[in-house]
Amino acid sequence: MTLRIPLNAKVSDACTSEGWRLASPRSDQALSLQIYLSTIHLPSDTNENDHIDWYVDDKLCQGFSSSKTWEILRPRDAEKDWAPLVWFKGSTPKHAFHLWVTNLNRLPTRSRLASWGLQISTDCCLCVGSVETRDHLFLHCPFAQVLWSSGFAKLRLPPIVFADWSGLMAWAKGSTTATPSTLRLLLIHAIVYAIWRQRNNLIHNQNTVPPLNIFKEIDRLIINSITARRKMKNFRKLMALWLN
Structure with a gap:
């Protein structure tokens, strides 16, 4: 957009007490700017020094406020009911971030990649028995079910097969003395x-690891997480429950 005003010009060079002195607009942007200028008060023609005021949401700020500007650019939404399940106190950051993306169904599963036009197989690489969707990969795949069964056994619970992702989230909201x-x-x-x-790991490195070996790593991860947070109120009794 060009207004045909010298780069080092002052406001007074483009405005008088009677109005703006601007050339006829040659673009939609220039026209929009001139229309906007016609809706605001003309700059003062006094000899006082110019100053800049920073307004956010039509309210004058005492100087520039990055926090207020951020809030108006990215307004907050109401907290989602799943937020405490993802960002709970004591969560492992990389696990929480991954679950957040998974919960929103934004992972690049093979079915999603194919829907974007990639010419790839949509078969689940862990079982090659079904289309790789989020619910299949994490809930219904035989590989995943071995991990869930092992986890439920540690909690002394009977095996649970979740119908869909919302079923898993509903179970996560529950709480008992033992779990x-x-x-x-x-x-x-x-x-x-x-x-x-x-x-x-399987797709990129062709490295196959049995699910029971994977669960040994999960077991160690959980033990380490509990140990590192053992002084936190909601972690104090977890080690006994996990190892009992």
Whole structure:
């Protein structure tokens, strides 16, 4: 957009007490700017020094405020009901971030990649028995079910087969004396992360690891997480529950 005003010009060079002195617009942007200028007060023609005022949401700020500007550019939405299941106190950051993306169904599973036009097989690489969707990969794939069964056995629970992702999230919200919510979330975060890591390991490195070996890693991850946070109130009793 060009207004045909010298780069070093002052406001007074483009405005008088009677109005703006601007050349006829040659673009839609220049026209939009001139229309906007016609809706605001003309600059003062006094000899006072110019100054800049920073307004956010029509409110004058005492100087530039990055936080207020950020809030108006990215307004907050109401907290999602799944947020405490993803960002719970004591979660492992990389596990929480991965579960956040998974919960939103934004992972580049093979079915999603194919829907974007990639000419690839949509078969699940862990079982080669079904289309690789989020729900299949993390809930219904035989590889995943071995991990869930092993996890439920550690919690002394009968095997549970979740119909869909919302079923898993509903179970995560539950809590009992033997399986408090924090312990359930640690298990879910670790299993979902481990499945995706092994899926990528198989695709990119052709490295196959049996699910029971993967669960040994999950077991160690959970033990380490509990140990590192053992002084936190919601972690104090988890080690006994996990190892009992």
